[in-house]
Amino acid sequence: MSGLDENVPSRTPDAPGDTFNPTIDPQSKDDTNIFPLDGVDINGVSNEDLVRLAETAPVLYQIGSGKVLRISHGLVLKCGPLVLPSEGGRPYGVLRDEGFLVMDYVKGQNLGDCWKSLTKHQKDDVICQTAEIISQLQSIPIPTAGRLGGGPCRGIFVTDYGAGPFNSGSEMEAWFNHKLKICKDYNQAAQDVPSFRFREFVLVHQDISPRNMILDDSGKVHLIDWAHAGAYPPAFERAAIAGQHRFPEFNKMILDVIQKYDVQVRQLQSIWYGLTVASLA
Incomplete structure (x- = not known):
């Protein structure tokens, strides 16, 4: 290097001394679980239902007010005040005003x-x-x-x-x-x-x-x-x-x-x- x-100074959470302790619900990574939208066509799920899932689905990863929840075996719901439609991936449904994004779940370990x-x-x-x-x-x-x-x-x-x-x-x-x-x-x-x-x-x-x-x-x-x-x-x-x-x-x-x-x-x-x-x- x-x-x-x-x-280079740092303005990111990676800076030494910053708190970086994510909340993770082990159930979110247990593939034997039945998740809220298993077998459900995401295109038929209303925005209101997605909002409710933000409070009930198991947390895959959460830092502060931003969190990612496991809503089915193949999908996650990312939500928080800073979530933007521009984040990419394969978004299935976007609540632009509320900061919600549905994306594919990638099975594996966080590097x-x-x-x-x-x-x-x-x-x-x-x-x-x-x-x-x-x-x-x-x-x-x-x-x-x-x-x-x-x-x-x-x-x-x-x-x-x-x-x-x-x-x-x-x-x-x-x-x-x-x-x-x-x-x-x-x-x-x-x-x-x-x-x-x-x-x-x-x-x-x-x-x-x-x-x-x-x-x-x-x-x-x-x-x-x-x-x-x-x-x-x-x-x-x-x-x-x-x-x-x-x-x-x-x-x-x-x-x-x-x-x-x-x-x-x-x-x-x-x-x-x-x-x-x-x-x-």
Whole structure:
């Protein structure tokens, strides 16, 4: 891992010392159970019924006000104030106003729970698959900029209030250059950091971490939680991984095999003051 990567501050739950204790109901992972919508056509389930399930179905994973519930052998219900239709996957039903999303259930282990117990060969295979996922995402050019489905951008490189929505790539570029200028004006960024120039936009997950990955029984990696995904320059993916600290071995291994983007990562590292202290400027 380069020195640039190691110096990235963190604004994510992966930061050392942050509370990260998910609630999990063991019944949600017991395939001998009968779940509320087993044998039921999801297309015939009303929004009101989904709301009720949010209070009664077994919890597969919960952090704070956001939770994922097992509603059938093949489906989960994700709900919470920050759930967006743009998260992707295979959504069967979306309650846009209430923050509910129905998606496929992927059977397996959360990589964050099992990473330390994997063999070197298994870890190498996970890293290889993850690098291939990133390569596939970055092979998808997107003509627009920002969050998939529209609306303000979310993620580690915008303020807690979001950013945008942007009508063009040049608008997004201008927003980031404004944040860089603020940091330079207040001596919070080196004066020799070049201005942002966004030449291409690709599909970026922006939160790749073992806690957002499922390792199925065949050893295949599945990337989940697309809340921060959108059309961004490809360097955003590397910089986002470098800004996470909870899985240092995984982070170092993946950063060692994906493209460097040293200049662009340095630019993104330089705007933290503008995203935090000067978030409203």
